[in-house]
Amino acid sequence: MPIVNIQITREGTGPGRHAATAEEKAAVIKGVSQVLLDVLKKPLDATFVVIEEVELENWGWGGQSVSALRRQQAGGSR
Amino acid sequence: MPIVNIQITREGTGPGRHAATAEEKAAVIKGVSQVLLDVLKKPLDATFVVIEEVELENWGWGGQSVSALRRQQAGGSR
Amino acid sequence: MPIVNIQITREGTGPGRHAATAEEKAAVIKGVSQVLLDVLKKPLDATFVVIEEVELENWGWGGQSVSALRRQQAGGSR
Amino acid sequence: MPIVNIQITREGTGPGRHAATAEEKAAVIKGVSQVLLDVLKKPLDATFVVIEEVELENWGWGGQSVSALRRQQAGGSR
Amino acid sequence: MPIVNIQITREGTGPGRHAATAEEKAAVIKGVSQVLLDVLKKPLDATFVVIEEVELENWGWGGQSVSALRRQQAGGSR
Amino acid sequence: MPIVNIQITREGTGPGRHAATAEEKAAVIKGVSQVLLDVLKKPLDATFVVIEEVELENWGWGGQSVSALRRQQAGGSR
Numbered sequence: 001m002p003i004v005n006i007q008i009t010r011e012g013t014g015p016g017r018h019a020a021t022a023e024e025k026a027a028v029i030k031g032v033s034q035v036l037l038d039v040l041k042k043p044l045d046a047t048f049v050v051i052e053e054v055e056l057e058n059w060g061w062g063g064q065s066v067s068a069l070r071r072q073q074a075g076g077s078r
Numbered sequence: 079m080p081i082v083n084i085q086i087t088r089e090g091t092g093p094g095r096h097a098a099t100a101e102e103k104a105a106v107i108k109g110v111s112q113v114l115l116d117v118l119k120k121p122l123d124a125t126f127v128v129i130e131e132v133e134l135e136n137w138g139w140g141g142q143s144v145s146a147l148r149r150q151q152a153g154g155s156r
Numbered sequence: 157m158p159i160v161n162i163q164i165t166r167e168g169t170g171p172g173r174h175a176a177t178a179e180e181k182a183a184v185i186k187g188v189s190q191v192l193l194d195v196l197k198k199p200l201d202a203t204f205v206v207i208e209e210v211e212l213e214n215w216g217w218g219g220q221s222v223s224a225l226r227r228q229q230a231g232g233s234r
Numbered sequence: 235m236p237i238v239n240i241q242i243t244r245e246g247t248g249p250g251r252h253a254a255t256a257e258e259k260a261a262v263i264k265g266v267s268q269v270l271l272d273v274l275k276k277p278l279d280a281t282f283v284v285i286e287e288v289e290l291e292n293w294g295w296g297g298q299s300v301s302a303l304r305r306q307q308a309g310g311s312r
Numbered sequence: 313m314p315i316v317n318i319q320i321t322r323e324g325t326g327p328g329r330h331a332a333t334a335e336e337k338a339a340v341i342k343g344v345s346q347v348l349l350d351v352l353k354k355p356l357d358a359t360f361v362v363i364e365e366v367e368l369e370n371w372g373w374g375g376q377s378v379s380a381l382r383r384q385q386a387g388g389s390r
Numbered sequence: 391m392p393i394v395n396i397q398i399t400r401e402g403t404g405p406g407r408h409a410a411t412a413e414e415k416a417a418v419i420k421g422v423s424q425v426l427l428d429v430l431k432k433p434l435d436a437t438f439v440v441i442e443e444v445e446l447e448n449w450g451w452g453g454q455s456v457s458a459l460r461r462q463q464a465g466g467s468r
Contacts, residue, residue: 033138
């Protein structure tokens with residue numbers, strides 16, 4: 001009966017990718033559900049996993065939006 | 079003062095529909111708010127309801143994404 | 157497959173009660189699940205409802221904690 | 235280590251705007267993170283802020299969707 | 313930068329246990345964080361995992377509270 | 391109409407304190423609500439703020455529970 005809400009930034013894991021792929025999200029669902037089965041004996045068919053992909057300008061870290069952070073990192077100014 | 083967050087998959091309730099309609103969402107808001115008024119005396123104007131519609135590949139159940147599940151169900155392989 | 161998270165203040169609905177009763181919470185679960193079945197055809201056995209009861213000093217409204225609000229209301233100073 | 239989830243309706247703060255601007259969201263992130271630093275000594279670089287913008291027909295208040303409310307307000311029927 | 317919120321019922325995984333143990337929760341944190349590192353390359357030190365343990369009478373499934381369900385299961389009436 | 395959910399570890403801000411005080415939580419509510427009024431013109435009386443205090447063993451960071459982290463920090467082994 002677990003409910004797992006996963007919030008991630010909408011970013012890809014490699015060049016040319018701008019978001020997690022369907023396969024990657026399926027792998028996260030599978031892996032996280034398996035952890036809950038292995039550790040807490042929660043049956044897979046009673047486990048919900050919801051992935052929320054958040055735009056970079058909607059995620060703040062260190063008092064800034066991640067979009068600003070990424071621009072700084074790209075501009076090498078950090 | 080209740081806050082109700084409702085997560086549903088982005089699916090329609092009938093053929094040709096790919097998501098809940100505005101009328102259906104309004105009916106959910108009305109119904110859920112009424113339950114909280116009837117049972118817990120929470121005034122309607124102090125009750126927030128937020129509906130989050132989640133893409134099928136972002137919702138996991140049984141260790142799989144719902145999009146994979148729906149493909150299996152459509153392909154009758156389950 | 158809906159997930160419903162309901163946040164309410166930890167308050168009773170009548171004199172001498174300091175929180176929702178088990179019966180009231182069961183009625184909320186039943187009522188909310190029924191709305192999702194009636195409106196969106198979501199099966200009851202695929203619907204999760206989680207009720208979070210929040211201490212009054214942990215809930216803010218109007219820039220104040222509800223505990224402060226309740227003291228004002230009790231003191232009639234509003 | 236705070237996690238702050240902020241849900242707002244997808245509405246602008248002035249004529250011609252239909253959503254919060256990137257600058258406004260950055261100011262919210264900055265301001266909220268600063269409050270947690272000032273009051274609870276939570277370091278900025280350990281504070282996550284996530285802003286979720288919700289469509290008006292997905293937000294209920296007073297038993298109605300906000301889109302219905304806005305139509306009434308626009309039509310002056312309230 | 314992932315945020316993972318995990319809601320589980322406050323139940324133990326074996327006789328005499330009424331909730332997940334500290335070790336089990338640590339194993340869930342470790343396992344889930346590792347999945348996000350392996351699949352989405354999310355660094356461990358940028359991943360937050362929050363576990364919320366919910367009382368059985370505050371979790372609804374199938375239109376009933378889990379506490380009612382467990383009583384039925386214990387009474388073998390299901 | 392904003393809803394702000396703030397999750398913090400149950401820790402004090404000074405020696406002898408094991409959690410945020412009522413005054414600190416009130417200051418967080420006030421400050422956060424004010425930011426949303428100042429930046430997005432959201433009226434205070436339409437803003438909900440909910441603070442969730444999480445036990446250290448229920449919060450994971452860097453693949454470990456914060457309780458384990460705090461023990462390491464206390465033991466100077468980090």
